[in-house]
Amino acid sequence: MHHERYCSRIGLDPNAVRDTDLETLARLQRAHVTTVPFENVAITGDPFGNRDGNGVSLVAEDCYDKIVEGRRGGFCFELNGLFGDFLAELGFDVGRRAAMMVSDGEARPPANHLTNVVTLDRPYIVDVGMGIPTMRRPLPLDGETRTDDVGVEWRTVESTRPDSDYATQFRRSSDDEWTTRYVFRDVPRERSYFAATCEYLATAPESPFTGDPVVSIATDSGHVKLRPDTLTRHENGEERERSLSEDDWYAALESTFGIAYR
Template structure:
């Protein structure tokens, strides 16, 4: 992996990341989530090319580097956090891959290891550093000790103890202007290898009941909030408020490139 080229992909210079520190980790995370989109096109394919699915997701690191850095694509959590881990490691961070469970609308976290996140250790304190989520996106390192961190667009985040016997922690967020916390994902701070996620990755890109095998979704953090593209609509989220515009078939690829810097070509 060429770390300098990866940094250029997310708009940073090597001088911006001179040593492992909380400030550098925050710089890396924010740059990543506002530059590299969360997208499921490798699973669903182009919604207008007549194909039933995309080229598939492969977790081999050279493939991820080629896709995200060289071809300037995005991906979902196994890809984005999977490759981001290697950048953090190359920049001398003490970083672990961690398996998590995204919590659905029913409050359940299933299947196991349906989310890949990263945890760094700085001066004996552990922080989630996650660049692999859709909306809402975590923009800055989050302490695993319960401290609340609020980002620049008003989303508050925290990690609390889980009441489940099979997971230790629960990550929660609170939308701007809201008083209630919402569950995001469960996890235990146990280091894993990238190969640990392969079975769930294969399931999520092939099972009919998977949230990723339906309509395509592309999303990214912005300076004001978030932007999300589906097959027929573009949603902007600013200050927790959503506005939606329809997107015509003939305009979809132009919107994809304009809003996300992404030219989709299956390879």
């Protein structure tokens, strides 16, 4: 992997990320989530039937070509998988973890999320592969609460579930209770461990990724999300939604997310 080109992709000077410390790790994570979108267009194709998706790959070289050279985004197996390789090349002590995203109170299917744990003074979850809300900074596994720069609180605590060791949770300023984003076992996994679930999520009709295309990216003060007929901006606690035509959708995909798709 050409880590200089990866740094350029996320808008950082390679000379500024030579230290393997928490400050550098945080700078890398925040730069990544504000420049590389979470998107499933490679699975769904465009919403107008003009171009089919070409699928996803877990192969490291394919992820690099897509995200770095092709300036695309991806979903967790691609984004966190490649980011973990990048961190390892920079010298960080990093390992993959198999997590289960929680939806409607249920965590399923197994290994439906790939995340990374980086060990420095203590272990930290470092995740660049989620949609909204986006994790923007390293999160320790000892329960300490971290508030990000848009006011979302995050923590990772011991899980009460028999099938997991930890639960990563978030709470917005308007929330009274914590919401579990995903649960995971603290066991290192090889990339091949995720192959079956990646194939299922990229092809099964019931998968949340095989319906409409969704593209999102974090911004300095919120996030932007693109759906087939709307572009929604959440900035400084305010939401603005704009209806889109077919031409508008392609234009927003390119101007807001950097993806040229026709």
